[in-house]
Amino acid sequence: DAKTTQPNSMESNEEEPVHLPCNHSTISGTDYIHWYRQLPSQGPEYVIHGLTSNVNNRMASLAIAEDRKSSTLILHRATLRDAAVYYCILSTGNQFYFGTGTSLTVIP
Amino acid sequence: EPEVTQTPSHQVTQMGQEVILRCVPISNHLYFYWYRQILGQKVEFLVSFYNNEISEKSEIFDDQFSVERPDGSNFTLKIRSTKLEDSAMYFCASSGGFPGEQYFGPGTRLTVT
Numbered sequence: 524d525a526k527t528t529q530p531n532s533m534e535s536n537e538e539e540p541v542h543l544p545c546n547h548s549t550i551s552g553t554d555y556i557h558w559y560r561q562l563p564s565q566g567p568e569y570v571i572h573g574l575t576s577n578v579n580n581r582m583a584s585l586a587i588a589e590d591r592k593s594s595t596l597i598l599h600r601a602t603l604r605d606a607a608v609y610y611c612i613l614s615t616g617n618q619f620y621f622g623t624g625t626s627l628t629v630i631p
Numbered sequence: 632e633p634e635v636t637q638t639p640s641h642q643v644t645q646m647g648q649e650v651i652l653r654c655v656p657i658s659n660h661l662y663f664y665w666y667r668q669i670l671g672q673k674v675e676f677l678v679s680f681y682n683n684e685i686s687e688k689s690e691i692f693d694d695q696f697s698v699e700r701p702d703g704s705n706f707t708l709k710i711r712s713t714k715l716e717d718s719a720m721y722f723c724a725s726s727g728g729f730p731g732e733q734y735f736g737p738g739t740r741l742t743v744t
Contacts, residue, residue, distance in 0.1 A: 555730045566635075566722045566735030567674060610674065614730050617662065617679040618687035624673060 526550075527611045527622035534628045535601045543596040543625050545611030550591050555614045558585065558596045560607040561624070567610065570596065601629045633657045635736035637723050643742045647712050652739045654706045654723030662726040663706045664733060665698065667691070667719040674722070680706065681729075713743045 528546045535541040559567040578585040584597040608624040665677040678688045724733040
């Protein structure tokens, strides 16, 4: 019973923006939206999180739909080091539900 | 930069044996987590721990699992009687706030034979 759905894979050219979508149509009012990424043979790495408003940090931006049923992670300029699996996650209280992730390939 | 450490990096055990996976979270963090990832699959939440007690647990975290923070620095996951399907990578994570950035350890690969 997936709480988030993501495309299995996406490609981007180096130095171009990337928009990674996530659907979470069953989100409840107090659920947070998180994004983590995972490189091969490593633990997940925090990218960004938000509740209702769009968020920006040094790594990325998070655009949250007005109805909160979807969100988009935006990498402003993809680099080769951004190639990873990106997970969209909902948290209910202190419980975290990972999606199946989007494998991002960055083409030089 | 502070980091979460986990030991051992790889543990091989026989079915039915008890295993303890160890984690040292970042020292001033208050929230602690265990996750598992079966090979080729997504990361699954097991349990969260705050103020010396479990705050949330998933359906996976049944009576075979337990967690402890025995000495104020270590955070352990015990599996009482391992099954073949417990074979997975187990990640520990810690966070300084809620629902803040979680820092993940490098993982312990558990192989049950």
